[in-house]
Amino acid sequence: MDLSTTYLGLKLPHPFMPGASPLVDKLDVVKRLEDAGAAAIVMHSLFEEQIAREEWATFRHTETHGESFAEALSYFPSPEKFALGPEEYLDHIRRVKSSVGVPVIASLNGTTLGGWLDYSRLMQEAGADALELNVYSLPSNPDETSQNVEDRTVEMLKAVKEAVKIPVAVKLSPFYTALSNFAQRLDEAGADGLVLFNRFYQPDIDPHELTVVRTLALSDSSELPLRLRWLAILAGRTRASLAVSGGVHTSMDAIKTVMAGAHAVQLVSALLQQGPELLVALRREVEEWMEEMEYRSLEQMQGSLGLRSAPDPTVYERANYMLILQSWREQNP
């Protein structure tokens, strides 16, 4: 069965790959992923904000106390190789690149235009085959308009595209007022791929301690429908290829995303739970199902149930909320 797909212009034997996560921090896990047949390796994100903060904090913690007291002009050794900044991440790209044969997609979350540009270039230099721009910001400032938010991202993308030669994907959150339009603008700005969607840490409240705490639960298949909808809406409308991230746990989940239009299927929670070897089973099951259903190739299935070719496209649009609500009432008088 021909499962091949093209994602970010990369010709891949099949669409399954690990999504951005700490999974790939360990080289032996990366090797296992490759052995399990991962079509590509997506690295966890480099966070510009974190780098800047750590650089500054380390500077403060190591320098503030120095040159203050006659007996101790410093409190730390000063190793030559002690490089803060993106070095650790870039080194990891190099190590992953040298240990696997599949494409390596680096992931970046920037906070400044300079950061996006510098780190993109550095990632390319370190050997990344493609970039995933993890556009993550929470516009809590009431003075910031949706237009600002989108314009900034588009400008950033244009600049990065000019700065690097490797393909660039944009990983989005579902929280845009006009996602179709925004996707189109990104497409026009040169995005080689769109990844739907990012998952965020969410706040929770500890009522005993009167504190707000951070949580990040693993995904499950219930998160898939949101992604199916947007894949379907965008399928065939963008030059950029599409990837799904979040909610794919079974081969049937995967098949659905491809039908909705995904060129690449990224998994994180499922791999964390079941190990890299899940990729082998997934691929086999998809293949078996397709054979049973007499598909010729994955391409034939890709986007078949998108907005453009689905038998009842209105289901993807706003009306479906009403329908479900009504059908539920009918069943439960």
Added chain:
Amino acid sequence: MTSRKITIDGNEAAASTAYRINEVCAIYPITPSSNMGEWADEWAAKGLPNIWGKVPEVVEMQSEGGASGAVHGSLQGGALTTTFTASQGLLLMIPNMYKIAGELTAYCMHVAARTVATHALSIFGDHSDVMACRQTGFALLASGSIQEVHDFAVIGQAASLRSRVPFLHFFDGFRSSHEVVKINELTDDDLRHMMDDALIQEHRKRALTPDRPVLRGTAQNPDTFFQSREACNRFYLECAAHVTEAMERFAQRTGRRYRLFDYVGHPAAERVIVMMGSGAETAHEMIECLAAKGEKVGLVKVRLYRPFSIDSFMAALPATVTGIAVLDRTKEPGAVGEPLYLDVITALREARETGVSPLKKDPRVIGGRYGLSSKEFTPAMTKAVLDELDASKPKNHFTVGIVDDVTHTSLKVDPELDIDADDRVRAVFYGLGSDGTVGANKNSIKIIGEETDNHAQGYFVYDSKKAGAVTISHLRFGPRPIRSTYLIRKATFVACHQFEFLDRFDVLELAVPGAVFLLNAPFPKDKVWDSLPLEVQEQIIAKKIKFYAIDAYSVAKDTGMGTRINTIMQTCFFAISGVLPREEAIAKIKKAIEKTYGKRGQEIVKRNFAAVDTTLDHMHEIKVPAKPTTARRRPPIVADAAPDFTKRVQAVMMVGKGDTLPVSAFPFDGTWPLSTTRWEKRNIALDIPVWDSEVCIQCNQCALVCPHAAIRAKIYDPDLLAQAPATFKSTDYKSLDLKGLKYTIQVAPEDCTGCGVCVHICPAKDKANPKHKAINMAPQRPLRATERENYAFFLGLPDIAREKIKRVDVKGSQFFTPLFEYSGACAGCGETPYVKLLSQLFGDRALIANATGCSSIYGGNLPTTPYCSNRDGRGPAWSNSLFEDNAEFGFGMRLAVDANADQARRLLKALSAKLGGNLIQEILDADQGDEAGIARQRQRVDLLRSDLAKLDLPGARQLESLADYLVRKSVWIVGGDGWAYDIGYGGLDHVLAMGRKVNVLVLDTEVYSNTGGQASKATPMGAAAKFAMAGKDLGKKDLGLLAMSYGNVYVATVAMGAKMNQTVQAFLEADAYPGPSLIIAYCHCIAHGYDLLYGLDQQKRAVESTLWPLYRFDPRRIAAGEPPLKLDSGKGKASVAEYMQNETRFRMVEKINPERFRDLLERAGRLAAQRFAVYQQLAGIKVPRASTGGDAEQPTAPAKD
């Protein structure tokens, strides 16, 4: 000859040479020499080879004694070996030095000469340590300038290889070890030129090897030792010639010519000074100046002090000399004279006898002391010494540089005389340690030294506080070489980087007329002038000072630099000092920033660049009016209520004028009063805690964790509030047993360091607004006056009687007055809360032996000290002996206390018939197990005293003097991990094994904190430290388990941030336990690399991850049939990784080598799990009660109190 110009300090200059010509370096950190070892370690870690292509092996030992043993062994093994040390460290090396010399071993060690502790410790420079080595048989080679330090390091070693006499190369601690100047670097080829391969071969041939076995270290008897000892004479007789030869060879190569004794001055000099070390540079400067004017004066700089070559010395003296003044930088009480003086006298006498003296007539010779503990030695003092030689009756055995109004040894010095050259920029900068002033100045020196033809010199003065430390930088730049080894006395540029200093120091005192003054003032430019105190305005006007100001803190804030203002002030300096053209200077500052921080992170570079770029727009020249515009004078240094001694002596020291105090101001045996930090109001906190009594749950955790005793709790009678200031806060005390009292949490606004630890730990939150706690930080300035008044009222409230506190836990303990307050420890210090707790629980009956280290510095460094007494006049009796001997020192205190108590009991029994009644028996049988018992015993002793007063018997008088010993004393042995795990471990082990009632508190920061973060055996696996740069790959020594193995030692680990009550409990149990006790306390530290606000959180993580399990091992439980070990903590939420990722010391390793770090992390986790498993098993083991003596059931020695 191409030689690079480098701008470095003396330590680096020495290490740079020594490192490249040695194969092994065994060291131990000690101020001011630590940096030499650190450089060597750093270079070795970077893989820098010596001149033979090998990376020298650098090892840190457990003490200088250990280092010198390792050196001795390595030399015997045939390796070229060196070490770096100073002061007490050098003393510890002496036994091996005798051996190394006795075996005629080629070796050169490098010493940053430092004062040996006598009536007090001093980290500063003089020759008392080196002079203590005169008998060892080492050659002593003295450097005066930084260039000499660099050069003599190889001359010494070359001469040693040829002569086989080992060399001690020394230079003045701080003045030379820390002075930064521009010098010519010796190339590897220069060093190769000096190191004779054939001699190195011979050195190796003498090595101990089984392939050519010989035997050394025999024991000899009266028949042979003497002759054997004399067999080495030939080598000493020839040594001086070998040094001359090495100096000549060096001169041929480098053009820098040195002699055994270098003469400077008039060729027909009549009056000559003889001296060595950095002071000779100053004398050189003065004498050149005088000789140029035709004065017949000269200077002999002693280079090779041992072996002392009489011929060379005499050859250095002009035949015209009629008077010689010999200056010694050491003191030998009781001697006829100081060592160099005696040598010169003897040399002159022998030279006359043997006819080698060129002198036409016997000169007058006088000797004097100067410069002890880095006391300034100036041109004016040089002049005073020369003048004294002209006096009709010159003083002999004089002192110069102080006023001795007791024995009148001191010479009069002209305070106005200054010869600092006019063609030099002389700049003085007042800064805070934390604002980065010194770092930026070092950087400026490098820029000017290495990028221009100018000569540059920098010297930095630090106070001894660890929080809010003041630094004063002295920078000289000029076209000619700079020999001025003294502080700038007339400055052409003065910068004050902290506005507050204007109220504390006379910063313009040094400014010459027409000087430039740069001030960091937190005001708009039109408000700056009026905000100055009158004294400053007057000086600016009188001296016609050009005045510039900048609000550097707002520039720093706007550019993301926080409170780091150094690059901003540096930019201002370059812009107005005219040392370099503005644009060029800014470009060079940026280049230096990029070079320093580029690798550490672009964020740092970016922010610094932004700061540099915006600075000049914010700097303004301030128009100086013709007359002062303010009446505001500087506030008094100490309050009027301060004791006389504090006002007369300590206040002078506080403003940096201690140099002016005469001998009569001081106690003659180093004894100082308690309770003095309370008079030094430093006002260093930007924000202080403010209490909200409505939200407070009265847990007293804030008071417990405060490192500076600056937030306190009190309960008191409501009637007392009648006199309270209007803003004094109070609330009903919530308690079951002490009803009807009022409760207050009060901050000491002027003593708080603003660390915020109290607010961070506060568990009480406002339900409607949880951001608001029961204490919250608020700006100090607006609160200062009212809270000062409130605090004074609070202190005046009576303390609750100790015996009324029934439950001594976190809450109860904080109603005991701290007898350790406002120390100079770091803001957020992890050690001092334990010390303070100790002082609260036992301070009124405690003797404390304190090992040298952070705790002895914040505990005993002048001008003011934190231990204090309570209203009854009782408080901790504290002393610091040494670093290595602290357990024994405290043990000795216990012996004395027991001896005195025994004698008191004996006398009591003897007088019982005369005294009558039950009192005697009650005293003898008293249960002093708790505060109530102690209070009752004190009452009994008071009664006894009044009874004794009525008895006219010698025994009664004796008993009166000893009666206080009938009240139980608590002996505490306090020190850091460097002491307990390393240098003092042997003694600690012995003292624990002695079974006597001493309590040991180990303040474990897991690193040598005071000397700057060197690894100790307490350093945990995976942590980077100096000498463990790549991350320590062995686990932390388990000191507690070792102590437990004795079976009769009470052992506890504590971590206040994890379980506060367990900490209090462990302290109480340790004191109550009738044998030795050991408490190992987790202390967060600035050397861990994170914001200490989170120190207690990290403690909790350490405990939860099982890296720091809490336990109490109490041998008394054996008798009860229980396991003696009780685990007080288990595996909690936090993981080893979570703990480690929060601290730079671990993160650094991860950044250097992530793979290695992952391995270390995994191993650290495994190790922690294994260790914890061992404790878990031990906690389940019941020890059988032995039926006969010598068991673990009871402490081996009876309790004596």
